[in-house]
Amino acid sequence: MRFFVLRCALVLWLLLSGCAGPNGEDALPAASESLTRLASDGGHFQVSFTSELDPIAINQLHRWTLQVAAEDGTPVEGATISVKGEMPEHGHGMPTQPQMTADLGGGAYRIEGMRFQMGGEWTVTFTIAADGVQDSVTFHLKL
Ligand SMILES: [Cu+2]
Structure with missing residues (x-):
């Protein structure tokens, strides 16, 4: 028992x-x-990213994939995207110049050259131009 x-x-x-x-x-x-996953500043795009490195490691060169959709969720193809990473508290940017290197179709874009040289608060801003519309989205990261 x-x-x-x-x-x-x-x-x-x-x-x-x-x-x-x-x-x-x-x-x-x-x-x-x-x-x-965020709406762009002007509300034109829904933007999400995935990082090849997850969690993101300091000082390691890696890629992101950006997924861009219109307000209604339709994938946005043929966009031109520029990237800017900054540490607002330190007044400096990234040591690299990340670039969009491929339009993968279905609203997905390859971003190469991501590298964060120190831990802390970062912003990563993507400026996206497609179909005559330009809008930006800023992701806030704590690394
Ligand atoms: Cu810094």
């Missing part, structure tokens, strides 16, 4: 701990999505 009670307690513990893990992990994507 005592063994039975112990075994039930163990099963219960496994069930509870099994539930706690996935729930905690589920909360993370929603939080990071709000940092990586």
Whole structure:
């Protein structure tokens, strides 16, 4: 009888701990999505990015992929994109000049040359021109 009670307690513990893990992990994507998906300043584009390095490491050259959609969610193709990274508190930019190097289709664009030389607060601004419209979006990162 005592063994039975112990075994039930163990099963219960496994069930509870099994539930706690996935729930905690589920909360993370929603939080990071709000940092990586934004409307552009003028509301013309919905922009999100993914980094080849996740989490982003200091001083490591890497690529981002930018996803650009119109207000209604339609992918924006054939855009021209420029990139500017800055540390507002330090008054300096990135050591590199990141460039859009490929229009991957479906509203996806390859950005090469991303490198952050120190930890702290960064802004990364993308200026996007497509179909006669130009608009900017600024992502705020804490590295
Ligand atoms: Cu700095």
